Amino acid sequence: MTQDIFLLIEHIQGQVSDISYIMTAAARKLAQKEGGSVIGILLGSGAEHLKDTLAVDKVIYCDHPALAEFTSDAYERTLVSLLTEYSPRAVLFGNTTLGADVSSSLSTNMEFPIVSSCIEVTESGSLISQICGGKIMVESQLADKTTLITVNPGGYKPEAGQSDSTPETIKFSPPDLENLKVKLSQYIEPDIGDVDISQEKVLVGIGRGIQREDNIELAEKLAELLGGEVCASRPVIDQGWLPTSRLVGKSGKTVKPNLYISLGISGATEHTEGVIDSKTIIAINSDPDAPIFDIAQYGIEVDLFDLIDPLLEQIESVKNESSG
Ligand SMILES: Cc1cc2nc3c(=O)[nH]c(=O)nc-3n(C[C@H](O)[C@H](O)[C@H](O)COP(=O)(O)OP(=O)(O)OC[C@H]3O[C@@H](n4cnc5c(N)ncnc54)[C@H](O)[C@@H]3O)c2cc1C
Numbered sequence: 001m002t003q004d005i006f007l008l009i010e011h012i013q014g015q016v017s018d019i020s021y022i023m024t025a026a027a028r029k030l031a032q033k034e035g036g037s038v039i040g041i042l043l044g045s046g047a048e049h050l051k052d053t054l055a056v057d058k059v060i061y062c063d064h065p066a067l068a069e070f071t072s073d074a075y076e077r078t079l080v081s082l083l084t085e086y087s088p089r090a091v092l093f094g095n096t097t098l099g100a101d102v103s104s105s106l107s108t109n110m111e112f113p114i115v116s117s118c119i120e121v122t123e124s125g126s127l128i129s130q131i132c133g134g135k136i137m138v139e140s141q142l143a144d145k146t147t148l149i150t151v152n153p154g155g156y157k158p159e160a161g162q163s164d165s166t167p168e169t170i171k172f173s174p175p176d177l178e179n180l181k182v183k184l185s186q187y188i189e190p191d192i193g194d195v196d197i198s199q200e201k202v203l204v205g206i207g208r209g210i211q212r213e214d215n216i217e218l219a220e221k222l223a224e225l226l227g228g229e230v231c232a233s234r235p236v237i238d239q240g241w242l243p244t245s246r247l248v249g250k251s252g253k254t255v256k257p258n259l260y261i262s263l264g265i266s267g268a269t270e271h272t273e274g275v276i277d278s279k280t281i282i283a284i285n286s287d288p289d290a291p292i293f294d295i296a297q298y299g300i301e302v303d304l305f306d307l308i309d310p311l312l313e314q315i316e317s318v319k320n321e322s323s324g
Helices: 018-034 048-053 072-086 097-110 213-225 234-238 304-323
Strands: 005-008 038-044 058-063 090-094 114-121 127-131 136-140 147-151 168-171 202-206 229-232 259-263 280-285 298-301
Touching: 005 018, 005 072, 018 038, 018 090, 018 114, 018 147, 038 048, 038 072, 048 058, 058 072, 072 097, 090 097, 097 114, 097 147, 202 213, 213 229, 213 304, 229 234, 280 304
Parallel strands: 005 038, 005 090, 038 058, 058 168, 090 147, 114 147, 202 229, 202 259, 259 280, 280 298
Antiparallel strands: 114 127, 127 136
């Protein structure tokens, strides 16, 4: 086994995904401790140029038409062959649909231990994971064999894993990729819905704490006064109170507004990974231990129903003063 830290570069439709840069930043911290290099694994077809913005030391590139888009069995076959040849200290994957799929099957098939939902690598090389919807933090160490790690967004900014200097490429010959069981037939773009929340500058996010469908109009009023829109966590969408196009998080949209006001949302990682890049987050929650306060710049520990009417009145009066 070498001391090198590998990461699987995620890309979709010709774009490197932010999670690849976040993993690069985490891998650099780990490599510092382990004394190895940071090596990106890039699988694709005519996609070698995608390596150019990543702050990795080298890229192992495998080119094959079957790797043009992600499918689990083509990726898995290639990774089994590549990891057997290189035997790295650790391999990072995004805790994404793609990363979770391929890392869990590699862990089973190659008997590699796996650390899930890592958000940070400490100075001493420990892996910090956030589990049970953000309520429990776990500290783990690398095992004495190649360790697989899935990385959550949140611990590192994508910019920390970007670079202008082009990394060296090592070409890797693909294994036999005939008779694959899974083939991609087409991409189906999600319906943007009435509003594209990923483009909004001000968002009011509502969670289970809103309690009833008819309370949503309070959040809509707040959003309207601030020139924004309403979005929601999963329980609100599951109740059918807002359309799926308003869902924020792992199974919904990633948003990057200037202002995100979170009303009665606990801050589970599946939600926060979709809001972490907002410029300013204001969290309103009656539970002082709610994990949403860990990512918010401003937090108000209060029953939202005690706050919202005076808040609406205050905003209205400030707006009236400035327009009068
Ligand atoms: C594979 C997978 C994918 C997922 N994808 C997503 C996703 O894309 N988006 C998403 O949001 N979730 C997703 N989830 C669900 C996620 O794990 C959480 O369950 C969900 O985000 C919790 O929503 P919530 O914060 O609204 O509800 P809860 O966790 O129930 O939190 C409600 C919060 O409201 C507060 N509260 C209650 N009453 C009041 C009040 N009167 N005033 C102030 N505060 C109050 C409570 O203190 C609590 O913190 C996913 C889960 C899985 C397993």
